[in-house]
Amino acid sequence: MQRAEFQYSARSLRVRSSEWKSRQVFVTLTYDVGTENIADRPGAPRAFVMGRSASIRWQFAPEWYAAIRPEFYWDRNGRWTGSEQFVKAMTTTLDYAPFSNGEPRIFSNTHVRLEYRWDESTGAISLHGL
Secondary structure, eight states, rough: OOEEEEETTTTEEEEEEEEEEEESSSEEEEEEEEEEOTSTTOOOOOEEEEEEEEEEEEETTTTEEEEEEEEEEEEESSTTSSOOOEEEEEEEEEOOOOTTTTGGGGTTTOOOEEEEEEESEEEEOOOOOO
16 A cells, blocks of 8 residues: 655645556555645635545456546535536546567557546536646
8 A cells, every 4th residue: 555645835635545466457446635725715714625546457468458447536615626526437448559579669668549438527627726
């Protein structure tokens, strides 16, 4: 388990993650919590955000893998996304690495990916603050 904590100004972000790995399957779990004083609002309330995700990757052939990643994010005060909201998302990936054996070497990190993403929010989605 990894743990990271970032503090600057009156903002605090805590990140916890765990991972499990075998030869064909890789799983990560992440949990984020953040708070911040909102100085420009009466009483300087604390904003609160929370997120959770899981990533499951299955390597079913030397050049191929499939992955799925469900995510949840809650911005109680709308401070970090611009809107009070709860977001649910799901991403699926199919990845092909045609040169994964390292030949020719110049293309050894080349991947072709097909991805699909679904998002649902209870509020207006905004890029404010990102």
